[in-house]
Amino acid sequence: MDANGTNVKSRFLLPVLVMAICAMVVAAMVMLIPPRMGAPSNEDIPLGDQEAIADMLSKIDEAEIHDTVFALQDLASRHYGELGNAKASEYLYGRLSNIDGLTVEYQGGDIRNVIATLPGSNSSSSTICMVGAHYDSVNDADPAHAPGATDNGGGVAIVLELARVMSQHTFENTIQFALWNAEDGGADARGSEVYAQQAADNELDILLYLNFDSSCYDPDGHLVLDVMSDQRSQWVSDMMVQHNSLYAIGFTLTLNAHDCWSDHRAFWDQGYPAVMTHQEDHDPAHTSRDTIDKVSTLYAKKNGQLGLSVLARLAQLS
Ligand SMILES: [Zn+2]
Known part of the structure; x- marks a missing residue:
């Protein structure tokens, strides 16, 4: 109409417009963010649980990690289809079977994933917290010599340590410890893909x-650890940042500095929250130089501590 009328209208309209936009943004965020997402707070962890978790972290043993990696690299090659691959599955099945409280199975038919379950104490909960690592190895230049100490004997050793330490406690939710085959190829599908597909088909609540992969190579003692998450698992990165300082683990954490394929992606593909931690550099992976002398058991221990602290919190001590 005239200049005055326009000014009155815009003075009135602007706040309404801002409020409407804010309301739409909030509504969009509520729709996008899954209920468990969001930065955690220290107050969410009862002090008694913090002390129990800290005690568990202190039980992760570098000598155990070293011995497991040594036994695995001693099999010459764990390449899918090599004799050492089958021997590794039997060795790992035996190691997990010797831990009280776990039930152990081969899963996935010929692919022979090895999966151990620590049943939750709350029979009305179907929630599963899961940790895993691939046990096969690869060396394209010489498949018969693939010691795979850092890739991925170290990751397997961490999972076995978490199984040993966590099985001495009782949790509300079920925890599964998975050792995957064929992450580095050789089969029609990777072991984790076979599992994650079945989990989705059966609507498992993971x-x-x-x-854990590429989880223990730190030649210069930098203690830099990358946390690889997607939108569905951003909350786990937040939790790891918090726990790294709460439990004085001492990593310098980076977020999504790496972007490589490993078994967590099989879970992403099925819509499950999944996270992988990753060392700073790959160097000896997939070569005959990937031997036990490249493994930092201190780095592996700290990596395992960070993972255990998250799993124990989510699984909820009984
Ligand atoms: Zn690997």
Whole structure:
């Protein structure tokens, strides 16, 4: 109409417009963010649980990690289809079977994933917290010599340590410890893909899959650890940042500095929250130089501590 009328209208319209936009943004965020997402707070962890978790972290043993990696690299090659691959599955089945409280199975038919279950104490909960690592190895230049100490004997050793330590406690939710075959190829599908597909088909309630791969090479003692998450698992990165300082683990954490394929992606593909932690550099992976002398057991221990702290919190001590 005239200049005055326009000014009155815009003075009135602007706040309404801002409020409407804010309301739409909030509504969009509520729709996008899954209920478990969001930065955690220290107050969410009862002090008694913090002390129990800290005690568990202190039980992760570098000598155990060293011995497991040594036994695995001693099999010459764990390449899918090599004799050492089958021997590794039997060795790992035996190691997990010797831990009280776990039930152990081969899963996935010929692919022979090895999966151990620590049943939750709350029979009305179907929630599963899961941790895993692939046990096969690869050396394209010489498949018969693939010691795979850092890739991925170290990750397997961490999972075995978490199984040993966590099985001495009782949790509300079920925890599964998975050792995957054929991550580095050789089969029609990777072991984790076979599992994650079945989990989705059966509508399993997996709260988190935590992957250990490339988890122990730190030649210069930098203690830099990358946390690889997607939108569905951003909350786990937040939790790891918090726990890294709460439990004085001492990593310098980076977020999504790496972007490589490993078993966590099989879970992403099925819509499950999954996270992988990753060392700073790959160097000896997939070569005959990937031997036990490249493994930092201190780095592996700290990596395992960070993972255990998250799993124990999510699984909820009984
Ligand atoms: Zn690997």
